[in-house]
Amino acid sequence: MGCSQSNTAYSALSGTESDYKAAFDEVKTLGEGQNFVQFGLVKLVVKKDSKSQPFAVKVLGKGFTFKDNILYTPMKPGVLKMELDILQVLQGKNYNLALDSIYESSSKVYVVTELCEGGEMLEYTSKNMAEGLRMEDVSRIAYQLLSALDHCDRHNILHRDLKPQNIIPPPSLHTRFKANTKTAELRVIDFGCGIMDDSKGKEHATFAGTPFLISPEVFQKKYTSKTDIFSAGVVLYVLVAGYPENLDYAFDILHSANRDLKTLPGMPKDMPDTFYEMLDKMLLHDWRGRNSAAEMLRDEFVAFYHALVGNGPNRVKMRRTSSMILSGTGEKAALAFGSLNFQRSVTTIMASMMSKTDLLTLLSAVEKKTSSSGNVENKLAVIKVVDLRSILEAMVKTDCLDAIARQNNAHIYDNYSYEYKRLEPFTMDNPTTTADILDSGASSAPRKLQFSTRMLNASTNMGGSSKRLSRKSQSVYIRGT
Known part of the structure; x- marks a missing residue:
């Protein structure tokens, strides 16, 4: 994993990286966050002057981050600043997340918040x-x-x-x-x-x-x-x-x-x-x-x-x-949670194993299918998993189909909806070598390099439980006024 540096100022209010390291002890890494645009590490930390209360810190790279053959672009300063401004105004009251502090170096932003351990x-x-x-x-x-x-x-x-x-x-x-x-x-x-x-x-x-x-x-x-x-x-x-x-x-x-x-x-x-x-x-x-x-x-x-x-x-x-x-509500929640993990795994598999041209062909076929099947599916940007499989079969993508079939409880989700917009960021123009990446400048979407067997093996682990899998569903979002 590598990161190119940036001197862009974000929204540090509490000090520098040195101040962060002087104030907190890092206990362990909780996970790696990936949202097709941005990569971040999340760690459990405690304050050195009072180690009784744990906090969570999200470490965001300000430059490009290369991880598992995908190049993640940094979060735009304006987007992060708006989110941090909102958290500061809300002050962690009335069941909103409490922001503790913000630190910044030339290459990273450290966002310290209360620790939430209960899960989604x-x-x-x-x-x-x-x-x-x-x-x-x-x-x-x-x-x-x-x-x-x-x-x-x-x-x-x-x-x-x-x-x-x-x-x-x-x-x-x-x-x-x-x-x-x-x-x-x-x-x-x-x-x-x-x-x-x-x-x-x-x-x-x-x-x-x-x-x-x-x-x-x-x-x-x-x-x-x-x-x-x-x-x-x-x-x-x-x-x-x-x-x-x-x-x-x-x-x-x-x-x-x-x-x-x-x-x-x-x-x-x-x-x-x-x-x-x-x-x-x-x-x-x-x-x-x-x-x-x-x-x-x-x-x-x-x-x-x-x-x-x-x-x-x-x-x-x-x-x-x-x-x-x-x-029945407990079983329904477990099934719904499993379907979300399945979707993330399917996205990782297709984004990893298919070329940009293949992905564009797939999305074109999906759009044609959903447009003909009714306005609602098209409006939701979803397709049934069984229909997605049929399109992959027509494209002779046997490797993708085999990998999807190996996901945990894959057969259960055939009639569930898959959000195909998750694949769009991977159809952006992308360089093919690391040198191209470092010379390419800023981008609004991740770059995908040659497929890694290690990444596929991670994606087929227990229906998407691996830390290497994508962890954020793609929301339709264009910032404006």
């Missing part, structure tokens, strides 16, 4: 609530998520990419839990798509986020902070139902002005009317009538957990919601 939402629920979520757990998570968004709204901050999965190792996650316990607090983080306005209610036109979770008005390119409420509603749906096999069918219901939310696929049979009433408010098609986060915090289902533990409205008023286990 689906991983957390599948491990800690394997027997099933309790109704009060759903209410508690809804309350914490909406509290975080209310705090953001009070500071004119839009997240713009809320989703349940963490894609790269801690702490750069979207919804991560503070600890690995049944009553852990969540943290909303990863404000890389976030924006901070100078006034309340400002409208935006930039398309940002992951298509299945974004609001109808984002597709119309006219939205406010209420777009985050819609995304949070989809997150809560996925919390109890998992990701549906037929993503397009669920998307149709979520984006319909007149719909019956009880027909959403995967919904537990025992969900009370109060849960659907909460979802209906959050997923209201017309954003102008959609409740704000502050209004949603007074919702009956959201208040249920606090009533149950004696910290909220009188329990007598909560009779429409009962404390009970939602059967």
